[in-house]
Amino acid sequence: MKHVLSNRLIWPALVLVALLLANLAFNHSFFNIRLQNGNLFGPLVDILRNAAPVVLVALGMTLVIATRGIDLSVGAVAAISGSWASMHIISSGDPSSVRVVLTAVGVALLMALVAGAWNGFLVSVLGIQPIVATLVLMTAGRGLAQIITSEKILYPDNSPAYKLIGGGYLLAVPFSILLAGIIFGLTAILTRRTALGTLIEAVGVNPEASRLAGIRSRSIIWIVYLFAGLLAGLAGLMLTSNSTSADPNSIGLFIELDAILAVVIGGTSLAGGRFSLAGTLIGAFIIEAMNTFVIQAISARATDVFKACVVIAVMILQSPQARAMVTGAFRGRKRAVVVPAGSVVSPGSAAISAPAPATPDTADGHTAATSDSILTKSSGTTS
Amino acid sequence: MTTTLQPAIGPEAPSKKRSLKRFERYSPIAATVVLLIVMLAFGGIRYDNFLSGQALLDLFNKNSYLFVLAIGMTFVILTGGIDLSVGAVMAMGTVIAAQLLSKGWSPALVIPVVLVISTVLGLLVGLMIDKFKIQPFIATLAAMFLARGLSLMITDRQIAITDTFFQKMNLTHINLWETTTNTRRGVRVSDVYTTWSVVIALLILVIAFVVLHYTRFGRTVYAIGGGESSANLMGLAVARTKISVYAISGLCSGLAGILYSFYTASGDPIVGVGYELNAIAAVVIGGTLLAGGAGYVLGSVLGVITLSVIYAYKDFDGGLNTGWTRVMIGALVLLFIVLQRVLVARRK
Incomplete structure (x- = not known):
């Protein structure tokens, strides 16, 4: 078993190592990590921190894709939750209060769950194909975020408690990395130490057959979309907290593409039926390492073209x-x-x-x- | 060999209940027409001059590029595919046009160059989908990144177009008839006009209509959407047609880029974010099945007009949040998808 696992992940892992070494060639202090004011700093820490929201979204996306689905609405859900939390914190009289921030985070995540439930309802109950079903929220979701903020860009910048989620430190480590790490661990335990992962894969192979075999495929599909919505909401909080700004038009714009890319690079097939959480994690790191490399070596404007070439290469290799x-x-x-x-x-x-x-x-x-x-x-x- | 099979290729096989089925085929379009009338009536009651000749023509004048995008998208969706790259390719068209014009190229050369580049990009996407069996949404997603990235590499800011031909296309009005409007300052006489972009879009519509309904290629498009392996068994040119629809969508996106640069007299690398959604929404609202095989390009035009009416609400009502237009489009898409589900379920 261990042998097979290492086999499947060996190529993405090698690509990641190669990218990190390429970064080192341009920036000789790339692997340096220093302790400043008791907190960790360095290019590698930056890559991990920038990857955290993508990791979250991609984890949810992995499970959705494993059921042969896709969730295009994650960016819009991130915009809804980020906008609502920022709005609540700013409009409350006391932005620094922990209670206000907790309420904001709680309600925002609840909204993300509702969004996930909505997608799950369209896919599993109405039987609409996932691309189309999630397209509805992709279109309308950003509209809802604009309505929440009255088309303004919000700056939730004097709330240390909110800043912690995306830009703060806990025990010398960026909090967002810890959060993404804990959620990755929990997801891995839930899917691989219980039967849930196998059930998800069974639904992905053949929903009808798995239903006849006694699996509640409808509930499984509902669960994965709920999970994807929740994590997208959390990513939205992380993004707005880190940049201390919330523009409903740009929170999480194109994050669905990064997430799908991370999943595909990690070896999860878009045809569903099997998934690799570790592969997705490596995929997200590859995207961040590649961005850093392209920005250093060429220019920030070239990152999209590089991503396009990687998607095409990976898809052709997998076909x-x-x-x-x-x-x-x-x-x-x-x-x-x-x-x-x-x-x-x-x-x-x-x-x-x-x-x-x-x-x-x-x-x-x-x-x-x-x-x-x-x-x-x-x-x-x-x- | 193919000619003997042609009668069976249409979206519906002939049957005894043909007279009934003939009406059922049009029911999504009928729903769109009813919706459009209700929305226009609502606008007419709520806002002054909403139903004036100029306001109705502005539905076309302001969205000519969206018509062309939706026409290209119709071809792709009829085969059961999807093209997420149209907005980015359109932006690339505006940028290439503006950049070449600023270098002193003649418009007579620039326009063909843009059309050829966008068509070749679509062709490559089609080849990827057909030869490597990559799902259309991920292949066109890659094309979207590529087109957006290439535009950003050409320029990261807006380029103004000063070329006289483009300026002329931007400013020339085709006056149709005179009208008198009652404004607060008294009665005003003005010309009701349209633009050359609308004429071009209508021309494309006529071509698309003829190609889809009166050529072998068009029937193959419907046949692929109806069932790809059956189409293959019939000996139809499935591979060639599948590749061609993405090339057509690329061509239409490039042309939409040209029309957009007529309209704004500029090239902008970040224009058209989310336009793929508008084009898909227009096709769906126009009654085309997303699974492919059934639908009409005229329906997509009705879909674009529906979207234009929503944008007109926003123009007429200064206090309306842009978010509401997005929510309304999303709600309409949902409505029509559910309607499609019901129709497909009933057919089975």
């Missing part, structure tokens, strides 16, 4: 067709047709990888494609 092409090139032409035909039979990818690996120039290729499609069709009717 069975690309692997078939590579193995086909090594093993001769005949095998290249056989490999994709085999991949059609595998349960997870059946619907997606159906008919295309045809080589239309030869008659053989054409018949191969046709038999593929028949295979897919029959497996579609039985499931």
Whole structure:
């Protein structure tokens, strides 16, 4: 078991190490960590701290994707919770009061839970496809955040208790890192030391079959969207607390993309059915390390182009067709047709990888494609 | 070989209940029309001059680029795909146009260059989706990052366009008829006008309509959305068509960028954030099934007009929070998705 795990994570881990070394080449004090006023400082600490909100969102996203879903609304949910908490703290007479901050955080997280429940309802009860269902809140959520703040940018800057969540220190370590670490640990225990993780994977492989096997797939789907909403809300608090500003248009903008990217880099398949929390963690660190590297080596403006190239490279590496092409090139032409035909039979990818690996120039290729499609069709009717 | 199969390709197989089914096919569009009439009536009652000729034409004048985006998106969604890159590609179009014009290039060269670049980007996305079986949403997400990143690398601020042709397209009004309006300062006579951008958008609409409903390519688009493996078994050019719809969406996004730079006389790398959502919303509100295979490009136009009316509420009502327009669009999308679910469930 340990061997398999290390095998799956070895490539992302190597990429992370390579990125850190590349950073070191540009900045020779990159690995230096110093103690200043009793708190830890240094480029590595910065990377961990910047990664914390992405880690939170990506953890929720991992479980959602494992059920063959997707949550595009996490950025909007972060905007709602961040805006509401900032609004409450500013409009209360006493921003430094711990009780005010606790109320703000509590209510904001409750709102995030409601948002998650809403997504879960659309997906599991109404049966709307996840991309579309979460698109609704992605559109409307930022609108709600704008309504909360009356289209203003808020600055919750004189509340030390609120500042702690995203920008403060506890026991010399940035609080956000501790928080993300604790939540990562809890998620890992909940999913891997109980049956929950296996149930989530079962739903991802085949919701109908898992329901027939006695799994409450509807509740499982609901739980993962609730979890994703809650963590997105927490990330929103972290972001607004760290920057001490809340602009409903920009809190968590594109964080859903970073989270999906972290999940995919970490080796969790978008087809659902299996997930790796450690992979997601490494994926989030890779994104932050890459951002730092691109900003140092080229310019901050180039980060988006780099991310795009990484997404494309990772997706092509993960696709069975690309692997078939590579193995086909090594093993001769005949095998290249056989490999994709085999991949059609595998349960997870059946619907997606159906008919295309045809080589239309030869008659053989054409018949191969046709038999593929028949295979897919029959497996579609039985499931 | 394909010609013999054509009668079975349409979104509905012929059956005895054909006369009934024919109406059911149009029910999402009927819902959109009713909604639009109600919304226009609401605006007319609530705000002065909301239903005046100019205000109605402004629904088109101010959103010509959104029409073009939605038309391209319709092709993609009809095949069962999705394109999240349209807003970013549009921004890239405005930036490339503005940058090349500021270097002294002629508009006659700049416009084709922008269209070719955006089409090639769409083509590459289509190839990725078809050859490597990457899910459309993640492939177009990558394209979105790429287009946005490339625009930001070209410039990180707005570039003004001083080219005379672009200025002319921005300022020229096509006067249609004269009207008298009662203002607080008395009766005013003015021309009711539209713009060349609207004419271009209408032209694209006509082309898209003909292509989708009267060509083999269009029928293949519907067939892929109806069932990709069946379309493949029928011997249709599935791969080529699937790649083409993303190229078409890229082309439309590039053209939308040109229209946007006509409208604002500038190129801006951060324009169009979230426009992909507007385009998808317009297509959904227009009654196209997100699973693909059923829907009309004219419906998408109705969808854009619906969004335009929501924006017009905001224009007419100074006190309305921008957030409400987003919430209203989200609510409408939800309404139509649920309606689609009901219709699909009933069909089964």
